[in-house]
Amino acid sequence: MKFGYYMPVKLVCGRDCVRENAALFAPFGKNALIVTGKSSKTNGALADAEAALSSNGQSSCVYDKIPPNPTVASVREGGRLAREFGAEFIIAIGGGSPMDAAKAIAMLARQEAEDIFSYAPSDDVLPMIHIPTTAGTGSEVTPYSILTNDEKQTKTSISNPAFFPKLAFLDGKYMRSLPQDTTVYTAMDAMSHAMEGMLSVRAGALSDALAKESLRILRAELPALTEGKYSDDDRDALLYASTLAGMVIANTGTCAVHSMGYSLTYFHGAPHGRANGLLLPAFFSVCEERAPARVKEILGAAGFETSEELAAALSPLLGEREKIDGEKLRAYAEKASVNKNIKNCRVHFSEEDLFRVLKNSVGDRQ
């Protein structure tokens, strides 16, 4: 038995937990920069956070200019705003984009970083409170910030132990107005985290236990996801499963699926979770040949016998697939083959293997 495990975020989970725990915001300081997207204005999360702050006499400034797949320019602007406003802490509200961006902003508020992707950050980072409003990224419990890297034409993860938020609030009510495709794709992202985490060379007993619990819950939510009808219990369960899967990758990292998925997002605009969902079955069909016992354990935790069963479950959720020509897929395989996540996988994936997975997932001739 060999593993490392670290997840220092305090979790507060439950209906109306933000308003009911306003006192937890008080020690963070006088001024908060709220980093968010557009939907937090209608799903109630922003209002809840502002009410909590105002009950403590704390001030806030809202920065809502984070695009999906956050750019370096947008986090630089956020960092500048945090400094100008004198923010002592950051509140991130939203899906993966605002939460990942908030981490970079929390750093840029305190540190200059000329090239953000090669920069070795110190732990002088503004403290953060995260309020996820989608159930997929798990960013509220990870030390990762994934940003668009235009120079390398991909998404690149920057990691810093100081990127762990201090506090995360989990309330499924913020997902009530979430579109069906976002709900489905983010659930695929969570599933991908739990599954890839179990295939990581850093997987251990504790991350496995959390991953299996996440997969068990996601499997139970499959009928709701397929039907597109959700009770508040379903939303809570999806959010909890996503946080569990985040706790997994905080300790294991992700593997080849994420490495390949970044190209589908960067070049074809596939939402991140959809990209993972498209690739997962073909990825596991390769893994099945090379690590059959482990794959059986992983798929079994999600209630599937084989990668074909996984494919059959995800297929109706994905609808019509992207069709990408072979030459492009060759280039994406090459790009993925040098991504650091590839080395993180217990199963070796050559460039040819990656191409095969891409071709079988989104090739224009199958």
Next chain:
Amino acid sequence: MKFGYYMPVKLVCGRDCVRENAALFAPFGKNALIVTGKSSKTNGALADAEAALSSNGQSSCVYDKIPPNPTVASVREGGRLAREFGAEFIIAIGGGSPMDAAKAIAMLARQEAEDIFSYAPSDDVLPMIHIPTTAGTGSEVTPYSILTNDEKQTKTSISNPAFFPKLAFLDGKYMRSLPQDTTVYTAMDAMSHAMEGMLSVRAGALSDALAKESLRILRAELPALTEGKYSDDDRDALLYASTLAGMVIANTGTCAVHSMGYSLTYFHGAPHGRANGLLLPAFFSVCEERAPARVKEILGAAGFETSEELAAALSPLLGEREKIDGEKLRAYAEKASVNKNIKNCRVHFSEEDLFRVLKNSVGDRQ
């Protein structure tokens, strides 16, 4: 779904993890006070910690005067020693007693506390590294320090978020020379933590998942515990199960079993884990009447159908029972009824209920 969860300790688990991760000790400072019992000198843990420190050029001073069930006098002496030595951090090595004592020492090194049990501590506490060498207390992942309270003739828990160690090393090899009774009683303590944690009013989805995983592992170790023969895999599994159960009570606290058990330890010298093991079945037989579904879930996680099955499994491990007269048990029931843990239980236990559990567990006339 409603819960809070916090467990900020970094875990490093694996054979020889202390020596192999000596670099992790370096940032803590120049001087370490090592708080330990006698057995760490023979089980290799002290030598490993000293080797790690010395490879970093760090100095240490060993304080090994912690009695089982640590006294206030012993932690005061430790606090004085930490100040005199200029300790910047504490390394706790051993079972629950040194680890719990180390937390109070880490506080007393920085704060005066006239009455340690009523004192409201600040978070100015020396940082700690814990190396458990028994598998029961889970202290390496909790914010609790349980000390002998002579004024109230019991053991009293003091709690402080700053009591969470920064780092804990888990290596089952330190248990190779552990006596059979200590191995068994500490496993009973871990089982009690997981089971009581699930009956806590603060139990939630995540603590339940960790508790069930702990109980699953403990159940699988029952044959080894009964036979008294352990492989290194068994020791690793017991230690991991104990840490999981510690992560549970860090978030849920314990319930009536611990409240009653303190008297068996204080007045009759029953080792803490043994006291819990003696009381668990009768405790669950009361709970079975009042919360049957939940008890079925808890016992089921440990592979038992009923509290009788639990009793049958634990009985051979307990050997001859303490026989205590009814008048004394009345007094212990009264004492337990005012213990704060009683309110923490989903099942209400009146003083009469507590007496009934004590009588059925260790009464001289059954």
